[in-house]
Amino acid sequence: MDLDVRRLRVLYEVALRGGITAAAAALHVTPSAVSQQLGQLAREAGCELLERSGRGVVLTPAGHVLADHAKRIIGAVEQAQAGLAALRRDVNGTVRVGAFPSAAGALVAPAAARALARYPDLDIRVVEVEDQQSRLDLYSGTLDVIVLQEYDHVPTPLASDLDRHPIARDPMHLITPVGWGSRSGRLGDLRDVRWIASAEGTPCLRSTLHACRLAGFEPDIRHRAIDFALTLDLVDAGLGAALVPGLALRNVPSGVHIEPLADPVTERRIFAVTRSRGTGPRRPAIDAFLAELTATQRSDLEPVAAIR
The missing domain is CATH 3.40.190.290 (D-Maltodextrin-Binding Protein; domain 2)
Structure with a gap:
């Protein structure tokens, strides 16, 4: 399965902020756009990442696992970029x-x-x-x-x-x-x-x-x-x-x-x-x-x- 890093970042924002609306505000997009990205990520992952809870949504166990990995992946990408910038002394x-x-x-x-x-x-x-x-x-x-x-x-x-x-x-x-x-x-x-x-x-x-x-x-x-x-x-x-x-x-x-x-x-x-x-x-x-x-x-x- 291929997982899109940009969609992983969206999932991480939802986990971090506690909901789709807050994540959308942080990402400067609409809640609908966040939901669409998460839907596509769920299809890529082959499992449900969110479930309803009252008026909002929460991460499923699979969603939590993937969000934890997303945090590490995003950090690794950042460190790779920092390493290249340090070599160039930019x-x-x-x-x-x-x-x-x-x-x-x-x-x-x-x-x-x-x-x-x-x-x-x-x-x-x-x-x-x-x-x-x-x-x-x-x-x-x-x-x-x-x-x-x-x-x-x-x-x-x-x-x-x-x-x-x-x-x-x-x-x-x-x-x-x-x-x-x-x-x-x-x-x-x-x-x-x-x-x-x-x-x-x-x-x-x-x-x-x-x-x-x-x-x-x-x-x-x-x-x-x-x-x-x-x-x-x-x-x-x-x-x-x-x-x-x-x-x-x-x-x-x-x-x-x-x-x-x-x-x-x-x-x-x-x-x-x-x-x-x-x-x-x-x-x-x-x-x-x-x-x-x-x-x-x-x-x-x-x-x-x-x-x-």
């Missing part, structure tokens, strides 16, 4: 990078600019994307590099088929309304004030809660904000105190007082992730971008606003 082609907002602006953009200045034939494309989505896109090959974060006491585990590349440490800062006066940077002094924190289940919220508990109190959280820009606006309006990483302090309203967190000291770590290169090389284009990203300059990490 630093060209497209590198697709996904990152969360504060890292995308402060770290990825300057690194991309430096890489493009060094290698004019390189094409770097940056996408703002949330962590979980970026992992799926990395596995599927939609992205080549993703940038993730982990806070103290909230580790971000990686699967063994992913490689981690440290970029920077981003210390947490205490921000309060200017009208509250100067602060010491010690959380214990703010046990009786209103707080602003991130949404339930986010690493930033868990880090804030842990830091406050280390300081001996449970914060009185009155407002929730996922976007750091909203957190800054809420503090500027005098509605509470918050803990934010330094990279979030690049456009700070005048009514916000900033101090490095003195006690307990905490930070987040920012790192890039790529698919494991296995026993072979990575594409030189990816390595060229990673070299710039992991050599992040101090100026990229410093907030635009001075500590005040």
Whole structure:
């Protein structure tokens, strides 16, 4: 039996994304086109690959077996292409990078600019994307590099088929309304004030809660904000105190007082992730971008606003 690699990729996307509609969106085709490709693949394989489950479909045992092989086949093709590019020492082609907002602006953009200045034939494309989505896109090959974060006491585990590349440490800062006066940077002094924190289940919220508990109190959280820009606006309006990483302090309203967190000291770590290169090389284009990203300059990490 002959199996088409392109159709194997479609099957892998369905397995990875959990359904035909999500796979179609990732592949930028219609669900009907995905179904047609899978139907042809099933005929090539000589067995059913999907079965109905409620309103959707799931992979059959044969579908799971073939999807596992598809992942390895796609990886082998990628490694073959990388090996040939490494022999030619080609630093060209497209590198697709996904990152969360504060890292995308402060770290990825300057690194991309430096890489493009060094290698004019390189094409770097940056996408703002949330962590979980970026992992799926990395596995599927939609992205080549993703940038993730982990806070103290909230580790971000990686699967063994992913490689981690440290970029920077981003210390947490205490921000309060200017009208509250100067602060010491010690959380214990703010046990009786209103707080602003991130949404339930986010690493930033868990880090804030842990830091406050280390300081001996449970914060009185009155407002929730996922976007750091909203957190800054809420503090500027005098509605509470918050803990934010330094990279979030690049456009700070005048009514916000900033101090490095003195006690307990905490930070987040920012790192890039790529698919494991296995026993072979990575594409030189990816390595060229990673070299710039992991050599992040101090100026990229410093907030635009001075500590005040």
